[in-house]
Amino acid sequence: MRSSRESVLKDVQRITSEYGFGNKWGIKVDRSPSYGGGLGLFATRDFKENEDILTTHAYAHATNQSHCDGCWLSKEDGEIDKLFKCSQCSFVCYCSRECQVKMWPIHKLECKNMSIMLKRHCAPLPGMILLTRLLYTHRANITRNGSLELINNLDDLWANDNKMGKPMEYLLNFVQATLFYTQEPRSTDGALLNYTKKIESHVTSYGEQNIMILPFLAFINHRCISNIFKVHGHSNKLEMTIVASRDIKKGEELYLDYTKLEYRKERLEKLHKYFLHKCLCSICREINDTGSKEKYYRCQDCSCNGRVDIRWKSPSLKQYHAICLKCGKEYDAEELEKKGNIIKSNIKEEFNKAPLEIKEMMIKLYTQHFHVLDFFLAEELDKDALVSLNDVFIFKRIQLQLDHHFDPCSLTSFGIVGDFYLKLELKNPDLAAYVNGFTSKTAGGLTVPPKIKQALSNPDCYFDKTLLDQPKYGGSVVRH
Numbered sequence: 001m002r003s004s005r006e007s008v009l010k011d012v013q014r015i016t017s018e019y020g021f022g023n024k025w026g027i028k029v030d031r032s033p034s035y036g037g038g039l040g041l042f043a044t045r046d047f048k049e050n051e052d053i054l055t056t057h058a059y060a061h062a063t064n065q066s067h068c069d070g071c072w073l074s075k076e077d078g079e080i081d082k083l084f085k086c087s088q089c090s091f092v093c094y095c096s097r098e099c100q101v102k103m104w105p106i107h108k109l110e111c112k113n114m115s116i117m118l119k120r121h122c123a124p125l126p127g128m129i130l131l132t133r134l135l136y137t138h139r140a141n142i143t144r145n146g147s148l149e150l151i152n153n154l155d156d157l158w159a160n161d162n163k164m165g166k167p168m169e170y171l172l173n174f175v176q177a178t179l180f181y182t183q184e185p186r187s188t189d190g191a192l193l194n195y196t197k198k199i200e201s202h203v204t205s206y207g208e209q210n211i212m213i214l215p216f217l218a219f220i221n222h223r224c225i226s227n228i229f230k231v232h233g234h235s236n237k238l239e240m241t242i243v244a245s246r247d248i249k250k251g252e253e254l255y256l257d258y259t260k261l262e263y264r265k266e267r268l269e270k271l272h273k274y275f276l277h278k279c280l281c282s283i284c285r286e287i288n289d290t291g292s293k294e295k296y297y298r299c300q301d302c303s304c305n306g307r308v309d310i311r312w313k314s315p316s317l318k319q320y321h322a323i324c325l326k327c328g329k330e331y332d333a334e335e336l337e338k339k340g341n342i343i344k345s346n347i348k349e350e351f352n353k354a355p356l357e358i359k360e361m362m363i364k365l366y367t368q369h370f371h372v373l374d375f376f377l378a379e380e381l382d383k384d385a386l387v388s389l390n391d392v393f394i395f396k397r398i399q400l401q402l403d404h405h406f407d408p409c410s411l412t413s414f415g416i417v418g419d420f421y422l423k424l425e426l427k428n429p430d431l432a433a434y435v436n437g438f439t440s441k442t443a444g445g446l447t448v449p450p451k452i453k454q455a456l457s458n459p460d461c462y463f464d465k466t467l468l469d470q471p472k473y474g475g476s477v478v479r480h
């Protein structure tokens with residue numbers, strides 16, 4: 001458990017000042033007033049446009065097979081002529097013996113698992129590799145300039161103010177998939193979950209596949225108009241320098257544009273999808289102040305099934321109204337909220353003590369009144385019971401996960417969604433067809449993800465097929 005946020009800030013300031021923040025590097029970590037009390041990076045002296053501010057190295061990273069695992073230089077981009085694979089796992093690639101030797105202390109811990117995974121026709125995802133590397137370095141207590149200590153102090157932003165982003169199930173399933181890859185005991189899941197949250201909040205990516213943790217840069221917040229940019233080192237892309245994109249005054253917060261996209265709509269979509277947050281930067285707050293309370297009731301009096309949001313009717317008078325974002329129908333906001341709160345508190349109160357069949361009815365009632373995106377209420381209910389209770393709710397969970405996870409054919413989604421697919425296919429073919437329709441949209445024409453099909457025909461199957469006949473579970477995920 002982390003201690004209070006103030007003591008975390010003190011620890012972070014101590015570690016970063018030992019690294020040279022404040023003197024060698026003219027920056028410091030402090031509370032950022034903008035985002036609900038999170039941390040940010042601030043200039044402690046003036047910087048000129050194009051001046052280098054800080055150069056630092058990745059602490060842990062993962063890449064795909066077209067890049068060298070030791071320096072991230074790529075064959076595809078013509079930065080190096082050739083790559084060779086590790087002779088034992090035939091998975092990670094290097095440009096030189098020097099890079100291989102440099103990576104061996106960490107690679108020797110994962111090499112065997114990679115071979116096992118490949119024999120099962122699955123490649124570990126970069127996210128899993130990064131997560132595992134963090135776990136191994138933590139276990140071996142490998143620290144460079146306090147960076148491990150810093151990572152352990154990074155806010156996971158999940159427990160605090162992050163109310164957007166992927167549902168918790170996404171993280172839990174990712175951890176399960178990583179346990180499957182590492183063959184670690186289940187008791188490791190707490191440590192893995194802890195690091196998954198940190199990765200979700202602080203990872204730096206280059207393209208889709210190259211991801212790394214740069215602990216000293218992890219405090220930089222996003223702003224839609226930034227004052228710095230990042231450049232990779234020439235001979236080692238795992239080294240990163242931040243540079244002032246305009247003159248910066250002492251005391252100013254340093255802001256990066258996480259998305260590097262020109263159009264605001266695209267920027268916000270990317271922030272939501274990849275960086276898990278609604279943009280609260282000063283620019284967006286000005287443009288965006290609709291007063292939305294984001295209650296997400298369900299449109300009741302017509303068949304549009306839309307999301308009813310409560311927002312300003314008149315921003316100047318700060319008057320609220322409730323409006324369906326699909327059909328535009330207006331509701332009395334106060335009435336709707338009152339009714340909603342009564343239903344919510346009744347459901348919450350009764351849910352945990354109710355017998356199964358009553359729980360099922362209550363969920364049906366819940367889904368008639370609230371939109372699927374209101375999953376924060378659902379989270380307060382008993383999650384395990386929800387999974388096995390009824391198709392309607394299972395479907396909603398899938399939809400949520402697909403909404404937040406874009407590639408249903410990846411191994412992660414396979415872990416996440418596969419379990420539910422099986423349940424649905426067994427329990428309700430119509431609903432399964434509907435979900436397949438939904439995934440075909442998101443996966444560009446695919447129906448059942450091939451990796452699920454492949455896994456089911458594999459003798460080392462990820463699913464315990466003997467459980468498929470049990471009507472209550474309709475299949476369950478197991479580790480071998």
Ligand SMILES: C[S@@+](CC[C@H](N)C(=O)[O-])C[C@H]1O[C@@H](n2cnc3c(N)ncnc32)[C@H](O)[C@@H]1O
Nearest residue numbers: 038039155202218219220221222277279280281
């Ligand atoms: C790389 S961290 C930045 C440091 C972070 N403020 C902290 O306290 O650790 C990224 C996280 O900061 C928050 N954040 C950064 N920029 C934001 C913005 N423009 N709007 C809302 N949240 C932001 C989000 O929670 C995001 O997941």
